[in-house]
Amino acid sequence: MGGQMIRLNRKNDITVAYFTDFPNAFIKMINDLGYECEYTTNGDVGTMYYPNYKEIDEHISLFCGCETMVEISEDWEYNPPL
Numbered sequence: 001m002g003g004q005m006i007r008l009n010r011k012n013d014i015t016v017a018y019f020t021d022f023p024n025a026f027i028k029m030i031n032d033l034g035y036e037c038e039y040t041t042n043g044d045v046g047t048m049y050y051p052n053y054k055e056i057d058e059h060i061s062l063f064c065g066c067e068t069m070v071e072i073s074e075d076w077e078y079n080p081p082l
Contacts, residue, residue, distance in 0.1 A: 006082065007036045012052045018064045019046040026063070033059060054078040 020026055023039040023046070030037035035056045038049040050056050054070075057078065061068045069076040 005031065005034055005036055006051045006053065006056075008038060008049055008051060012079070013049050014052050014057060014060075014069060016048045016050075016060060016064060016066060017045060018048050018066070019044070029063075030056065030060070052079045053081070055081075 019041065020039075023041070026048075027037045027039060030050060033056060035051050035053070040047050040049075048060065048064075050060060052069075054068075057068045057070075060066075061071075069078070
């Protein structure tokens with residue numbers, strides 16, 4: 001990846017409903033993998049936004065205990081690897 005962070009693009013980012021009391025630790029973990037991540041919450045429900053790449057989707061799914069986008073929708077298409 002060459003040290004350049006993959007940024008959110010707002011067109012086809014992935015969003016996952018996930019609540020955590022420690023969003024900064026989670027965001028740092030994602031950033032350390034080279035991806036931008038954003039977390040919003042209203043105190044009861046949280047939402048993560050991250051770039052549409054298979055590698056990061058697999059990491060987030062393992063961390064959150066949720067399905068990847070391909071497991072949810074067989075015809076999901078990730079951005080091509082960099």
